[in-house]
Amino acid sequence: MIGFLQNLIDALSLGSLYALAALGIGLLFGILRLTNFAHGDFISFGAYALIVPSVEVTATKFIGGWPWYLMLPVVTVIVVLLALLSDLLVFRKLRQASAPTLMIASFAVGYVIQNTILMIYSARPKAIDVWSNLQQQVSIGELRVPQLQLVTIGVTVLLMVGLSLFLNRTPYGVQMRAAAEDFRMARYLGVKGNFVIGLAFAISGVLAAMASLLFVSQTGTLSYVMGVPLMLFAFIATVIGGMGSLTGAVIGGFAVGFVSVMFQAYLPEQLRSFRDAFVFAIVIAVLLYRPSGLIPTKALAQRV
Amino acid sequence: MLEVDNIHVNYGRLQALRGVSITAQEGEIVCLVGPNGAGKSTTLAAIAGGVTPHTGRIALKGRSLGGLPPETIARLGVSLVPEGRHVFGTLSVAENLRIGTFQRRDRAGVASDFERILEHFPRLRERLQQPAGRLSGGEQQMLVIGRALMTRPRLVMVDEPSLGLAPKIVDQVYDILLTLRRSGDITLLINEQSSERVLKFADRIYVMRGGRIHLHDRAANLQDGKAIMQAYFGFAEHATAPAAAKTPGAAGGLDIHAAIERAAE
Numbered sequence: 001m002i003g004f005l006q007n008l009i010d011a012l013s014l015g016s017l018y019a020l021a022a023l024g025i026g027l028l029f030g031i032l033r034l035t036n037f038a039h040g041d042f043i044s045f046g047a048y049a050l051i052v053p054s055v056e057v058t059a060t061k062f063i064g065g066w067p068w069y070l071m072l073p074v075v076t077v078i079v080v081l082l083a084l085l086s087d088l089l090v091f092r093k094l095r096q097a098s099a100p101t102l103m104i105a106s107f108a109v110g111y112v113i114q115n116t117i118l119m120i121y122s123a124r125p126k127a128i129d130v131w132s133n134l135q136q137q138v139s140i141g142e143l144r145v146p147q148l149q150l151v152t153i154g155v156t157v158l159l160m161v162g163l164s165l166f167l168n169r170t171p172y173g174v175q176m177r178a179a180a181e182d183f184r185m186a187r188y189l190g191v192k193g194n195f196v197i198g199l200a201f202a203i204s205g206v207l208a209a210m211a212s213l214l215f216v217s218q219t220g221t222l223s224y225v226m227g228v229p230l231m232l233f234a235f236i237a238t239v240i241g242g243m244g245s246l247t248g249a250v251i252g253g254f255a256v257g258f259v260s261v262m263f264q265a266y267l268p269e270q271l272r273s274f275r276d277a278f279v280f281a282i283v284i285a286v287l288l289y290r291p292s293g294l295i296p297t298k299a300l301a302q303r304v
Numbered sequence: 305m306l307e308v309d310n311i312h313v314n315y316g317r318l319q320a321l322r323g324v325s326i327t328a329q330e331g332e333i334v335c336l337v338g339p340n341g342a343g344k345s346t347t348l349a350a351i352a353g354g355v356t357p358h359t360g361r362i363a364l365k366g367r368s369l370g371g372l373p374p375e376t377i378a379r380l381g382v383s384l385v386p387e388g389r390h391v392f393g394t395l396s397v398a399e400n401l402r403i404g405t406f407q408r409r410d411r412a413g414v415a416s417d418f419e420r421i422l423e424h425f426p427r428l429r430e431r432l433q434q435p436a437g438r439l440s441g442g443e444q445q446m447l448v449i450g451r452a453l454m455t456r457p458r459l460v461m462v463d464e465p466s467l468g469l470a471p472k473i474v475d476q477v478y479d480i481l482l483t484l485r486r487s488g489d490i491t492l493l494i495n496e497q498s499s500e501r502v503l504k505f506a507d508r509i510y511v512m513r514g515g516r517i518h519l520h521d522r523a524a525n526l527q528d529g530k531a532i533m534q535a536y537f538g539f540a541e542h543a544t545a546p547a548a549a550k551t552p553g554a555a556g557g558l559d560i561h562a563a564i565e566r567a568a569e
Contacts, residue, residue, distance in 0.1 A: 171402075171406040172406075174395065174399050174402065174403060174406075175403065175406060177392070177394065177395055177399075178392045178395060178399075178400075178403050181392045181393065181394060181395070182390055182392060184354060184374070185386065185390040185392070186392075186403065187353075187354075187373065187374040187375045187378070188352055188354065188374050188375075188378055188383070188384045188386065189378055189383075189403050189404035189451065189452075189455060190375050190378035190379050190404050190406075190407050190455055191375060191403065191404075191406075192375045193373065193374075193375060
């Protein structure tokens with residue numbers, strides 16, 4: 001029982017990361033029909049912002065050495081700027097483009113970011129410890145949980161509550177939801193198209209920045225492709241959840257995290273290295289049963 | 305207040321509009337009649353900024369709307385109620401009504417407009433907090449009209465207000481549009497496939513077919529309906545010839561088909 005609870009907390013913490021990344025992707029898909037594969041690279045970029053730009057093997061902390069109340073906002077601002085810049089330079093020129101064109105453009109943006117990181121920081125992975133004191137474990141009864149996992153879950157819940165309040169209670173949030181449902185009609189009613197899209201990019205930048213801090217404090221390494229697997233699983237999460245549905249993205253994120261952790265824990269030893277294959281098999285099964293995801297939206301219907 | 309001068313719109317190789325000119329005076333009800341695919345919806349979309357004409361000029365109160373995005377045109381007082389209703393189904397009825405008001409600065413005005421619209425449409429008041437997607441077709445049509453009015457438009461364009469609605473509800477919709485007109489400060493431009501209804505309702509009528517205006521006159525001059533039928537279907541009958549002859553060169557001399565037909569007679 002204790003073992004299962006321990007795994008459950010692992011699952012929640014991994015699922016949190018996936019859910020955060022999936023929310024960032026789902027938000028943009030909802031409004032722009034953009035499947036943003038550069039989202040993972042937004043996350044890498046935020047993580048690299050923590051160290052001094054150099055090609056040396058050992059990383060020297062830069063923003064990563066600052067206290068958290070400075071580190072959080074500064075990294076957030078950097079990633080938000082990156083997200084807005086990619087909209088301004090690339091996606092704004094493609095407003096009339098089809099969904100596949102946008103997706104391919106997002107791959108291009110991702111490669112540009114990856115190669116920029118490569119040029120500035122070199123390809124070698126670097127070790128960095130952020131918030132290493134959070135690795136200490138807290139005991140809850142017989143459970144021993146790393147503080148970092150609790151922080152990850154807590155931050156994710158906070159961000160989700162904040163995002164939900166924003167979308168439901170503020171004029172801008174209502175406009176974003178309207179634009180996600182029927183972009184053209186929203187504009188006919190005076191909702192500023194580019195502004196709402198910029199807002200969506202900015203929020204996805206905030207989510208990416210938080211994901212990058214939590215991710216790097218868990219793994220303790222930087223690599224120029226570090227965001228790619230996160231992006232992949234988050235993308236799967238949005239597909240399972242139902243493209244364009246934010247609730248779906250969160251549910252999908254936690255579901256993928258849960259399934260991964262449970263396979264890691266309970267698969268027979270010799271099969272564990274094939275864990276991801278089992279995860280994907282479940283994804284396929286879910287999609288066979290519910291082709292438009294757990295929470296289908298109009299977004300997908302329009303796209304097909 | 306609205307001047308559309310010789311606009312052409314292409315969708316790829318398809319010529320949707322081939323030189324359309326329309327005017328509407330302050331406080332007028334102008335109706336566009338014509339069969340499916342005549343270009344009525346495209347005309348409204350072009351005025352609202354949803355599609356860009358490659359030639360021609362559109363002006364509102366003397367100010368050119370050319371190249372302006374739809375949200376700016378909306379903020380200048382043009383409100384389009386497109387065909388197919390387009391409610392935001394996951395937003396509540398109240399949120400739907402408020403979506404067009406966020407740029408308005410006059411809070412008191414928004415509140416009083418909100419009340420006024422709920423008085424017009426008591427059904428909506430009962431359902432304010434429900435998702436708009438759960439409303440019936442008629443209720444959704446009321447919602448989109450109410451929503452358009454919440455932006456305090458000077459020009460309201462309604463695309464096929466009666467499409468897919470029960471006749472009783474269509475009457476209700478037209479009642480509301482008439483009430484609007486009595487309130488005075490609003491100009492209406494309405495697309496309609498059914499010419500009967502339009503004859504009772506409009507001040508002036510344009511008949512469109514094949515991306516052109518084929519007939520334009522005051523509704524009072526068209527009451528026998530024959531001239532409209534002729535322009536609508538594009539064939540000439542002897543009985544309608546005098547009516548057709550009455551047609552002033554409304555479309556600015558661009559109305560080649562009508563001219564050819566007249567010449568043929």
